Amino acid sequence: MSDNTMVHKRTGTKEKILKVSKALFSEYGYKGTSVRKIASNVGIRESAIYNHYMNKEEIFLEVAKDMFSSPFSFNDGEIRESAMKGKAFLHKFAMQYKLLTFDKYNESMFRILLIELLQNKDIREQFMNEFHNKNIKVLSEGFFIMMQNTLIRSSDPMIMSYEFLSTLFYIRLQITLMRYDSISTTSLSTQFEKHVDFFWESIKS
Amino acid sequence: MSDNTMVHKRTGTKEKILKVSKALFSEYGYKGTSVRKIASNVGIRESAIYNHYMNKEEIFLEVAKDMFSSPFSFNDGEIRESAMKGKAFLHKFAMQYKLLTFDKYNESMFRILLIELLQNKDIREQFMNEFHNKNIKVLSEGFFIMMQNTLIRSSDPMIMSYEFLSTLFYIRLQITLMRYDSISTTSLSTQFEKHVDFFWESIKS
DNA sequence: GTCTATATTTGGATAGAC
DNA sequence: GTCTATCCAAATATAGAC
Numbered sequence: 001m002s003d004n005t006m007v008h009k010r011t012g013t014k015e016k017i018l019k020v021s022k023a024l025f026s027e028y029g030y031k032g033t034s035v036r037k038i039a040s041n042v043g044i045r046e047s048a049i050y051n052h053y054m055n056k057e058e059i060f061l062e063v064a065k066d067m068f069s070s071p072f073s074f075n076d077g078e079i080r081e082s083a084m085k086g087k088a089f090l091h092k093f094a095m096q097y098k099l100l101t102f103d104k105y106n107e108s109m110f111r112i113l114l115i116e117l118l119q120n121k122d123i124r125e126q127f128m129n130e131f132h133n134k135n136i137k138v139l140s141e142g143f144f145i146m147m148q149n150t151l152i153r154s155s156d157p158m159i160m161s162y163e164f165l166s167t168l169f170y171i172r173l174q175i176t177l178m179r180y181d182s183i184s185t186t187s188l189s190t191q192f193e194k195h196v197d198f199f200w201e202s203i204k205s
Numbered sequence: 206m207s208d209n210t211m212v213h214k215r216t217g218t219k220e221k222i223l224k225v226s227k228a229l230f231s232e233y234g235y236k237g238t239s240v241r242k243i244a245s246n247v248g249i250r251e252s253a254i255y256n257h258y259m260n261k262e263e264i265f266l267e268v269a270k271d272m273f274s275s276p277f278s279f280n281d282g283e284i285r286e287s288a289m290k291g292k293a294f295l296h297k298f299a300m301q302y303k304l305l306t307f308d309k310y311n312e313s314m315f316r317i318l319l320i321e322l323l324q325n326k327d328i329r330e331q332f333m334n335e336f337h338n339k340n341i342k343v344l345s346e347g348f349f350i351m352m353q354n355t356l357i358r359s360s361d362p363m364i365m366s367y368e369f370l371s372t373l374f375y376i377r378l379q380i381t382l383m384r385y386d387s388i389s390t391t392s393l394s395t396q397f398e399k400h401v402d403f404f405w406e407s408i409k410s
Numbered sequence: 411g412t413c414t415a416t417a418t419t420t421g422g423a424t425a426g427a428c
Numbered sequence: 429g430t431c432t433a434t435c436c437a438a439a440t441a442t443a444g445a446c
Contacts, residue, residue, distance in 0.1 A: 013411075029324060031236040034439055048412050050441070115323050117382065118316055119234060124382050132379070155406070159399050163372055170371030174337070177322065177329050194364050201360070202407030218429080239421055252424075253430050261422070417442075428431075 014052040016042050021059050026108035029115035030060055064116070064123060067109045068130035074138050083145040086152070087200045091193075093139065094168060098192040101172045110176055136161045143203075152203040160203065167195050219257040221247050226264050231313035234320035235265055269321075269328065272314045273335035279343050288350040291357070292405045296398075298344065299373060303397040306377045315381055341366045348408075357408040365408065372400050 020041045024033040035056050039046040053059045073096070074082070082089045100106040113131075116123040139161035146152045171191045178185050225246045229238040240261050244251040258264045278301075279287070287294045305311040318336075321328040344366035351357045376396045383390050 029234075029236075031234070032324065035441085036439065044411085045413060046440080047414085047442075051411055056440070111323055114319070118320050118385065119237065121386060124386065128379075128382070153406075155403065156399075159403055162375075162396070163400065163403055166372040166375030167368055170367075170374055174333075177332070180323065181326060181329060191367070194361075195368065198360065198364055198368055201358075240423085241421065249429085250431060251422080252432085255423070256429055411446105413444100413446075415443085415445100417440105419438100419440075421438080422436085424435075425433085426431100427433100428429105 013042065013044065017049060017052055017059065018062060022063050022108060025060060025063055026111045030119065064112065067113060068126050079138060079141050080145055083142040084149065086146060086204070087196065089142050090164065090196050090200060094192045094196045097168045097172065101175050107176060107179065110172065111180070135165050139164055150205055153205055155203070164199055168192070171195065218247065218249065222254060222257055222264065223267060227268050227313055230265060230268050231316040235324065269317065272318060273331050284343060284346045285350055288347040289354065291351060291409070292401065294347050295369065295401050295405060299397045299401045302373045302377065306380050312381060312384065315377065316385070340370050344369055355410050358410055360408070369404055373397070376400065
């Protein structure tokens with residue numbers, strides 16, 4: 001095993017390009033990041049970039065690819081089990097969201113998402129499908145199970161999910177913006193928990 | 206009166222530049238909009254642009270200027286009066302938000318805001334101050350008054366405002382993105398109303 | 411795989427004629 | 429105020445030597 005994994009070590013230039021690009025795209029967006037700047041940060045010439053990627057667009061799409069990969073770790077069985085715990089389900093979900101918000105890598109990715117949201121249709125679709133629909137689905141299942149067990153008041157699970165998710169997104173947005181300007185986020189650091197508390201008070205039976 | 210207002214009619218080129226720029230900036234962002242493209246859309250040469258504006262930056266700042274002007278029309282007296290009506294206050298607020306969402310001009314402005322949110326510190330600050338804080342202030346006053354009059358359950362008015370506002374923002378974001386791709390928003394058109402309904406159920410005494 | 415050199419395009423901005 | 433012509437810088441991309 002370790003033989004095979006080591007065979008292709010070095011140069012690793014391609015990985016380095018990807019890593020650097022990730023950082024630059026997330027900071028300056030697509031248009032604001034030049035191949036020149038990428039090459040310079042990697043420590044090679046622009047022309048050398050084209051040995052690894054066909055063009056700038058290809059680099060960006062590779063960067064964007066894992067932008068939406070696996071945010072939450074719920075499988076079907078887990079949702080039912082977790083939802084039976086009521087508030088703890090919401091808390092777990094919110095804490096996973098909080099973790100992403102403050103995670104260096106995901107923070108970068110979230111910035112790319114925001115920058116490209118209005119400039120790239122693929123990104124918009126991924127946002128709707130992976131970011132929104134996927135989370136709404138998980139939450140709806142959870143709320144539906146809670147309603148069946150009269151842990152919470154009866155209502156439309158989709159609406160309830162929408163309400164719960166939208167605030168999480170907004171908190172994340174605010175925190176991301178503030179951290180971008182190195183503004184302290186201590187005043188918002190407990191906002192996720194407050195959201196769960198408020199929301200549970202709003203829906204519990 | 207009509208004499209004075211007519212004196213400077215035509216060419217109106219400067220206004221046309223502004224109008225075209227607004228559309229282009231909102232669609233392609235600052236970097237994605239070239240002076241060439243602006244001039245071409247206006248129907249003049251690039252050089253002619255510089256008879257009206259010093260440079261591209263000046264055009265953009267002019268466009269950005271009225272981005273945050275007067276979203277909501279509440280004065281202090283009105284808030285108290287309106288808040289006493291409970292749910293109607295929230296409904297009025299949400300409907301004003303809905304109006305902005307579907308208004309052509311404000312839709313353009315909102316797109317510029319999103320595009321520049323991560324690329325322009327001034328925009329971020331304006332977003333926090335004008336967009337967020339201002340609305341939180343109005344809502345907090347409203348909720349506080351409702352609590353005093355036991356129209357709603359007792360809670361932190363700031364948190365409550367945050368919860369109410371964040372969903373409005375998220376709905377607006379989604380609708381804006383969908384309209385950008387000419388996707389029908391009928392499924393979301395009543396989301397504002399549903400939000401008010403759900404929220405009122407969550408807080409009413 | 412990386413380099414130098416270069417082709418090509420695009421974009422911001424100015425000079426001077428009309 | 430607008431035009432043509434032009435300049436300059438930056439950026440994408442390619443060719444060919446090492």
